[in-house]
Amino acid sequence: xxxxxxxxxxxxxxxxxxxxxxxxxxxxxxxxxxxxxxxxxxxxxxxxxxxxxxxxxxxxxxxxxxxxxxxxxxxxxxxxxxxxxxxxxxxxxxxxxxxxxxxxxxxxxxxxxxxxxxxxxxxxxxxxxxxxxxxxxxxxxxxxxxxxxxxxxxxxxxxxxxxxxxxxxxxxxxxxxxxxxxxxxxxxxxxxxxxxxxxxxxxxxxxxxxxxxxxxxxxxxxxxxxxxxxxxxxxxxxxxxxxxxxxxxxxxxxxxxxxxxxxxxxxxxxxxxxxxxxxxxxxxxxxxxxxxxxxxxxxxxxxxxxxxxxxxxxxxxxxxxxxxxxxxxxxxxxxxxxxxxxxxxxxxxxxxxxxxxxxxxxxxxxxxxxxxxxxxxxxxxxxxxxxxxxxxxxxxxxxxxxxxxxxxxxxxxxxxxxxxxxxxxxxxxx
Numbered sequence: 001x002x003x004x005x006x007x008x009x010x011x012x013x014x015x016x017x018x019x020x021x022x023x024x025x026x027x028x029x030x031x032x033x034x035x036x037x038x039x040x041x042x043x044x045x046x047x048x049x050x051x052x053x054x055x056x057x058x059x060x061x062x063x064x065x066x067x068x069x070x071x072x073x074x075x076x077x078x079x080x081x082x083x084x085x086x087x088x089x090x091x092x093x094x095x096x097x098x099x100x101x102x103x104x105x106x107x108x109x110x111x112x113x114x115x116x117x118x119x120x121x122x123x124x125x126x127x128x129x130x131x132x133x134x135x136x137x138x139x140x141x142x143x144x145x146x147x148x149x150x151x152x153x154x155x156x157x158x159x160x161x162x163x164x165x166x167x168x169x170x171x172x173x174x175x176x177x178x179x180x181x182x183x184x185x186x187x188x189x190x191x192x193x194x195x196x197x198x199x200x201x202x203x204x205x206x207x208x209x210x211x212x213x214x215x216x217x218x219x220x221x222x223x224x225x226x227x228x229x230x231x232x233x234x235x236x237x238x239x240x241x242x243x244x245x246x247x248x249x250x251x252x253x254x255x256x257x258x259x260x261x262x263x264x265x266x267x268x269x270x271x272x273x274x275x276x277x278x279x280x281x282x283x284x285x286x287x288x289x290x291x292x293x294x295x296x297x298x299x300x301x302x303x304x305x306x307x308x309x310x311x312x313x314x315x316x317x318x319x320x321x322x323x324x325x326x327x328x329x330x331x332x333x334x335x336x337x338x339x340x341x342x343x344x345x346x347x348x349x350x351x352x353x354x355x356x357x358x359x360x361x362x363x364x365x366x367x368x369x370x371x372x373x374x375x376x377x378x379x380x381x382x383x384x385x386x387x388x389x390x391x392x393x394x395x396x397x398x399x400x401x402x403x404x405x406x407x408x409x410x411x412x413x414x415x416x417x418x419x420x421x422x423x424x425x426x427x428x429x430x
Contacts, residue, residue, distance in 0.1 A: 027052060027390055030345050031059040032352065035225070035384035037087040037100060038062040039069065047140035056341070056352050056359040057373050058385055061089065061098070061137055068102055068133065068142070074109050074119060083107030083124045089386050090132075091161045091227040094286065095173055096394040098135045099162040103128040103155065130154045134162065134176065138395040145178060145197055148204055157182070157195070161228025161235040163249055164400075172397035175199045179228075179249035181237055183219070184208060190216055192256060196249045202402040210247070213258040220245055223272060224279050227386055231286045238284045240275055241267045244291075262307055262316045265295060285343030285387055292343045294351060301325035302338050304351060306364060320349060320364035327362065327369055328355060342387040352385075 032055050040062055048067070051060040065085075073081030087102035107124040129152035132145040148154045160180040164173035179196040192210040197203070214220060222237045222245070229236040234246040234257075243260040260266060270278065282295045291309040293316060296302060301323040307316040324338050336356030344350035349365040354375070361370040 028054040030387060030389045031055065032057075032342055032385045033089050033092070033098070033388040034058050034060045035088045035386060037089060037102075039065050039085065039087060039102075041065045048135065048137055048142065049140075050137055055344075056361045056371050058359070058375075059388070061100075061135075063087070063100075063142075068131070068144075069104070072106075079108045079122075080106055081109055081119075083121060091230075092386055092388045093162045093164045093173070093176065094230045094389060095164055095166075095391050096136065096138070096389055097162060097164060097173070097176065097399065098137060098388065099160065099178060100133040100135050101160075102131045102133070104131075127153055128155055130157075132160075132178070134178070134399055136394065136397070136399055138390070139397070141399050143399050143401065146202075146204060148180075148195055149206075159222040159228060159237050161230065161237070163230045163233070163235050165233070165250060172391075172393045173400055175250075175400045177249040179235055179247075181222070181235075181245070181247070184210075190214065194247065194249065194254060198250070199400045200402055207254060210254060210256050213256050214245075218242070218269065221269065221272075221275060224275050225384065226279055226284065229284055229286060229291070231291045236284065236291065240278050240282045241270055244284060257313065259309065259313060259315075261293060262318070265293075280339040281337075283340045283343055285345065287343050287345050287348040290348070292348060294340055294343055296324065296338050296340055296353075298337060300333075302333055304338070304340075304353075304362075304364065306343075306348070306351065308348070320351075322362070322364050322367055324353075324355075324362075327367070331355065341385050345387045345389055 031052060038060060046064070049062045051062065053059050068087070069085055071082040073079070075081065082104055084105040085102070087100055089098050090101040091099045105124055105126070105128050107121045109119040109121050131152065134143045134145065135141070148157055157180045159182070160178065162176055162178050164176040166173050176199045177196050179194055182193050184191040184193045190212040192212060194207040194210060195204055196207065198205070220237070221239050221241065224238070224240055226238045226240065229238065234248050236244045236246040238244050243258055243266070246257050247254040281298060282293075284291070284293050286292065292306060293309070294304070294306045296304045302325055304320070304322050304324055305318060306320040308319050310317055325333065333355070339354045341352040341354055341359070344352060344361070349363055350370065351362055351364060353360050353362065357375045358372055359375055360372045362368065363370050
């Protein structure tokens, strides 16, 4: 394949951009962030920017390539060069920081008449180099995380999340942890390994021998695009067929806990492809201070159900159930089957869906359609969206780092995060 054609694939996301964040007179209290990050090679942008939209429309993160990526090659000796580069939003903290994941595919090219324009790829390694960043999209600040285990070959660490802590309630974070969880295949008994980066130390460490709370008869499958969810001082990893596994990544002695999905939602184990398909109809998220699980059935009348985790952290309570067919009585829902986009983080009765090319918000209490917009040709499907909270201090706060605890200062009256977000001055200039 000609080199120019392959590079064009990774540059396609840089096609026409709509209004950026800096031109807006008001920002929503939260947004639905597209998973895929736009990397702009030309002209160079001075900083991170946004195409920010109010739900149910999607928002998009745009990064200038010179901040995150230096193309390689072609090397005159080995012929190695950058074959493709891309990135996506992996997870979000509960207070606006994003965890970004970028990959670079390395290829080899043969010399050809016509110089660099005539180079043709002779091979591409499918084990990409991976780089991760913590990002504050409103301030434009980026922090490059060190390599996990000292190597860039870490694509298999897909179940990774970010959790923040603050010494003062409802204030910017003073520290954060980035963590990934995997089975410990070297142990004699079923156990897990946690690799974590702590902002206070600026380093990755490895915690082994975490006792598994799972039955030996079944393994946890977390390798789906669903993000690790930050809730109640813990990170929660979601197996769409079974339940959620959680721990506190800041703890010196982390304890794993498991909560099974509602009984009728548990299925037999599935392969990766089927789990990815099921993810379109199942989501976990946080709303009004509780962990929520939502699912939509894949047959008539397409029932949407929403559950809340009980205070004991061991069982679920059904809070909403609604038939979607009556909202779309004439649409072929067997063809355009309703998918769950995200759980609304501020109002538990609201769910965001995609039906065909429609992006929709519905109130499960009243059964009313709250909003609807058509997805553009260059917009990604709803299953690739992440809920992203925008607290009022985010634009002026800094990403915590080693030796800088408590440096984030903000004069905001103590209140719940939902209250603070809802009361953001709609006329504030940004």
